[in-house]
């Protein structure tokens with residue numbers, strides 16, 4: 311049945327933060343999207359369904375509820391649709407949880423990616439876009455540039471992403487698949503991940519609960535707004551050969567304490583902070599060099615952290631009481 315969807319895009323992890331926005335922007339551009347998600351319960355499924363319900367109401371969107379770890383299901387998916395591009399944004403993505411349960415990171419991020427690459431080569435899909443992470447740059451000098459060696463990951467999560475990157479390289483070399491790997495830098499935004507700092511801090515400050523901070527709060531991130539990331543991910547679907555491209559804020563990194571201050575101002579409430587030991591899988595600072603994204607994709611982030619936090623807080627408020635009930 312490789313006909314009607316010859317120009318459709320596959321987006322894995324479509325109920326996730328980044329993939330759901332990527333699917334949205336593709337649909338806005340008139341590209342039919344086949345979205346795949348296994349709706350696992352790593353974090354509150356209600357939030358995934360919230361994102362998915364919105365997508366399912368859109369023309370041109372087809373949902374397929376499978377797991378990329380399920381090879382027969384992936385094969386069936388590719389025999390029923392012809393994709394012009396496969397965006398592999400499905401992942402186990404929590405840095406700290408990967409120490410507790412490392413196996414699922416390798417089964418999803420590596421074996422799942424392998425299943426996709428095999429299907430891609432057998433069905434002649436031209437383009438593969440893989441989501442990767444700034445967590446790979448642990449121990450490297452900043453700002454992080456794509457040419458740095460990334461052989462010292464601090465978490466099983468980062469190690470699994472390195473494995474999925476090099477696997478994509480192998481498939482590019484062996485089978486000529488055109489690959490773009492986008493390394494994201496701490497992505498936040500409306501309906502963001504409840505295992506991450508921005509969602510949790512908004513929630514805790516709004517409810518007057520103490521914020522749980524690992525370390526002294528001086529660690530810093532090059533936070534990037536989800537719409538910028540989704541746009542850059544789609545920009546990266548052009549033919550490039552094999553390229554790794556940072557998508558990050560590209561500005562001076564912002565400390566957690568500064569982030570907390572921004573959220574306090576938006577909510578007009580004061581945070582109560584409880585400190586815990588710094589987590590050993592965490593990086594102290596991330597900061598992207600984004601020259602390559604500008605050069606190859608003409609991409610630059612457009613949403614400042616202040617604006618992005620304002621939009622995220624607005625989403626939180628507009629979606630109460632639902633947003634207050636999401637498990638964090």
Ligand SMILES: Cc1cn([C@H]2C[C@H](O)[C@@H](COP(=O)(O)OP(=O)(O)O[C@H]3O[C@H](CO)[C@@H](O)[C@H](O)[C@H]3O)O2)c(=O)[nH]c1=O
Pocket residue numbers: 403404405442443444445494495496497505506507508510522523524525529531566592593
């Ligand atoms: C959730 C949480 C986090 N933190 C700290 C831990 C980190 O030092 C810092 C930022 O944490 P997060 O917002 O979870 O983001 P980070 O660990 O950088 O990881 C994110 O960014 C990575 C890089 O893009 C992604 O690959 C990961 O999937 C994503 O989870 O905040 C706290 O102090 N308290 C918290 O409750």
